Amino acid sequence: MKRIHLIISGRVQGIYFRHYTNIEANKLGLKGFVRNLNNGNVEVIAEGSEEKLKELIKFCRKGPDAANVDNVIIDYEEPKQEFETFSIKY
Numbered sequence: 001m002k003r004i005h006l007i008i009s010g011r012v013q014g015i016y017f018r019h020y021t022n023i024e025a026n027k028l029g030l031k032g033f034v035r036n037l038n039n040g041n042v043e044v045i046a047e048g049s050e051e052k053l054k055e056l057i058k059f060c061r062k063g064p065d066a067a068n069v070d071n072v073i074i075d076y077e078e079p080k081q082e083f084e085t086f087s088i089k090y
Contacts, residue, residue: 003079004053006044007037008060010070017042018088020064021056025086028052035089046086047079 008017013036021034025046030053032046046056063069 001047001079001081002050002053003032003045003047003077004057005075005077006042006046006057006060007073008042008044008063008069008071009040009073010063011066011068012042012063013040015064015066017063017067021060022086022088024059025056028055030056030086031083032086033083033089034086047081047083 018034018036021044025032025034028048030046030048032044034042034044037043044060046053057072057074061069061072
């Protein structure tokens with residue numbers, strides 16, 4: 001099990017980025033959350049297999065069709081196994 005912390009910048013709010021990230025993460029069987037940040041970025045924390053996390057990173061680099069992702073900052077952290085599901089935080 002691995003854990004990633006992503007900060008996604010660009011045109012990523014107001015275009016259902018959280019919604020589609022939630023769908024993708026649940027399809028991949030990951031646990032964690034996605035949320036909007038006050039500065040216009042989106043934050044993702046996810047835990048799961050390295051292979052599945054790489055797929056989520058790939059998705060976040062592109063985002064949904066209306067997104068325009070400028071950058072994805074990726075930090076690898078120690079898994080805490082604190083999540084039961086993947087969800088949207090408000």
